[in-house]
Amino acid sequence: MAQVTLKDVARAAGVHFTTVSLALRNSPSIPESTRERIRKIADRMGYVANPIYAALTRRRQRSGGVVRPPRLAYLVNRPPELGYRQLPHHPLILKGARRQATALGYELEVLFVDELHYTSEKLAAHLKKEDINGFIIAGFEPGLSGLMLDWSQFSIVKIDSLHREPAVSLVTNDQERILRMVFQKLRGLGYRKIGLAVGRADDACTNRRYTGGWLIEQVRLDPAERVPPLLFPYNPKREDVVQLLRRWGEMHKIDAVISTWNTIDEVLRAAGFSVPDEVAAACLCLGEQDTGVSGAVANLEVVGAQAVSVLAQQIRAGKKGVSQFPTTTLIPGEWRDGNTTPPKHSEQYAEVEA
Template structure:
């Protein structure tokens, strides 16, 4: 670092800040110093850098080893009621703590809080890394001062700006669910989603169902049976129409991610399971035996932290030039919500 400082005509502390993309150093100076470092073959020791950061953190009261988890639901802890979000958070916390960092929750709904003020709070505390949780409102822009932080998000609800993200492999999950149900002998499969949820997963479940319906999904058997996939997107005003849709399409099984779909069918006199079976795209341990796709949200959270901490250690700040998406493969879990045996 001293060699870089001598070659660039600056102090070692300026080199340190420039190599960590500290916004207090002018961008032109940062780039010049980074170029000199590259030409000299400078490579930081990540363990030594982490140790030095922690020492500075204790001395200055900085939170350099703290990662901010940012939510924006109507209440501070509403997200904890969602099993997927809760397990994501647990996976994040476990990975963060195993690597010697700590996690702190920040809610944008606090009295007097907004994205700009939160940015200043985090920056002044020395927090370098932020994880943006799934947002309450899909694709609503967030005015964080991104250039000050290493950033990652979970899922597709945040699309402005485009950050590094960790997400379920929704497309493969839908394909896996269709194949499993087909192999069990189901011929008429329905996909029933809340329209906002479909947008929240970037329409990937819907896309996979559409291609399967049009013969683009390889199914077992020399000669495929007659096979149909029907889709229905509902909102608060059209949820009551779901039972009529099931009857009209003569469905054997309905795939959804929302338990309210099965309850609505039961309220309309449809036996579930039995007359119509049910599978979920968002399986969790407390789902009452419903079969479906375990998206492994804890692994999604852990993968997000691997991306984020890597950025922090490399000194990468701001909106990435090349945003990366890590997709975690889901697994099928059997359950008593499927009553049909294989008829082949």
């Protein structure tokens, strides 16, 4: 069904569409009785104001006619002071989101949700002041600041952040399928004692998709080849990671490690393992700039771009708040050979469809 426009309401009310626009903005230039009649007609017809047009109008009024593009917010809860820019996946997702926002005619503003930058209260005030009616909750991490807003006022999309409210549309890389693809690739290369080493935070914010995919693959193995996953604590120190990795690797006699870290080969070497001669290494979320390490290119720029596209669609449709049936968009990855997973022997592993 076509969306009701200002001109549709104007025809039904027998007035010019500019009169409808003024009436719906409660302009005193239109008599109160006319305003009320037009509002009732608009309500009866199911008219919903175009939020992009409304935001542009307010910006034009405030800036004396100089119009800035409508703005979207990109929210993260790891501030620069805690290493936001040092985590390799954040810049890649943000790069794709910025590019798509520009292509669709939006500005994208990155806002850090924490006590030093934007608390929920300060954020709500900022979004209102800047006429921002849509935002992306981008990779919120467990153990860091949360977010509490009146969700009904905004169009919202999540990237990961599945451990946090609200339940809204999600865009993410397909962690479960990517993990299973990498595992099966290593099996095909001849590795048999393959271990998964990821952070609890990474697993939690993806709703256990990494360990879920891992368990699916583990149940198909001979018990002698099964390796329990190593889950690093929240915000671990490097020396703790190295120690845990060393003990776990030696205990289970691993010959390959799968991790979300694009420096997993360096960490394994720090733990005393020779890579790839003793232990192979594969990463689950390589970027295009990552060379040398084998693993999956997770197409994180595509994740960011798709999140903006879904958000823009919601804004155009006037959809706000929590949906009864939120959508999920899973972005696939693909294997890329590196120098950290040489073939071990010719025995092949029979792959099955995920």
